[in-house]
Every structure is written in C-alpha cells, then in structure tokens.
Amino acid sequence: MVLGIGLNIEGDASQFPCDLRDKVTTIHHETGKAVSRDILLDHILSELDMVITNAYDGKIASLFAEWERCSSSLGRKVRFEHEGMVMQGSISGLASSGTLLVKRDNAEVTEVLSGEIIYL
Numbered sequence: 001m002v003l004g005i006g007l008n009i010e011g012d013a014s015q016f017p018c019d020l021r022d023k024v025t026t027i028h029h030e031t032g033k034a035v036s037r038d039i040l041l042d043h044i045l046s047e048l049d050m051v052i053t054n055a056y057d058g059k060i061a062s063l064f065a066e067w068e069r070c071s072s073s074l075g076r077k078v079r080f081e082h083e084g085m086v087m088q089g090s091i092s093g094l095a096s097s098g099t100l101l102v103k104r105d106n107a108e109v110t111e112v113l114s115g116e117i118i119y120l
Contacts, residue, residue: 005044007040009026009027009035009037010027010028010034064093073091073117073119074091075091075092076090076119077090078090078117078118079120080116080117080118081116082115087102089102089105090102091117099113100112100113
C-alpha cells in the first residue's frame with residue numbers, strides 16, 4: 001500500500017504559487033487555531049491504524065461505505081489520465097480493490113489506480 005498525504009498546516013495564501021492561491025488553504029487559516037504537527041500526526045496515524053486493522057479484519061465494505069458517506073468527490077466531474085489518454089467523467093465510487101471508479105462521458109466505467117485527478 002502506498003499512501004500520500006499533504007497537509008498545509010500554517011502559512012498564508014501569498015506563500016503559495018499564483019496558480020494555486022485560490023485552490024489551497026491551511027488548517028490555521030480555516031480554524032484560526034495553531035495546530036501541533038506532532039499531535040496532528042498522532043491523530044492521523046491512530047486513525048490510519050484503525051482503518052488498516054479493519055481492512056485486515058475483513059471489514060473493508062464498511063470502510064468503503066464510510067468513504068461514500070463522507071466523500072465530497074462522489075458525483076463530481078473530473079479529468080484524469082489513464083493508460084496514456086486524458087479522459088473525463090464523474091466519480092462514481094470505489095471498486096472492491098479500492099481503485100477509484102470514474103463513469104466516463106461515454107458511460108463506460110474506468111478504474112483509476114493512481115495519478116492526478118483534476119476536478120472540473
């Protein structure tokens with residue numbers, strides 16, 4: 001399993017590249033509170049441990065249901081690259097393997113294992 005997480009904890013918009021300033025924020029900006037990196041990391045690792053334990057205990061379906069319940073991506077239009085081709089569609093869920101399911105504009109469903117997803 002490979003997992004990448006990027007969090008902007010503090011800073012202001014002027015520190016970000018011009019093309020990202022209207023797309024990114026920081027935890028401090030959104031909450032108005034200082035956040036301890038150590039405490040945040042501890043919480044993230046604790047939650048991740050619970051998710052991995054549930055997956056190994058055969059509770060993967062409940063994890064997918066939780067993702068669908070909490071996801072702000074479900075149904076959103078996206079552009080992505082798959083097998084060297086740029087495609088568009090709407091996020092429709094997760095496959096049993098954990099790959100992202102995207103219903104393309106031609107109604108075909110594509111499983112996206114990795115890569116950049118651009119919201120339209």
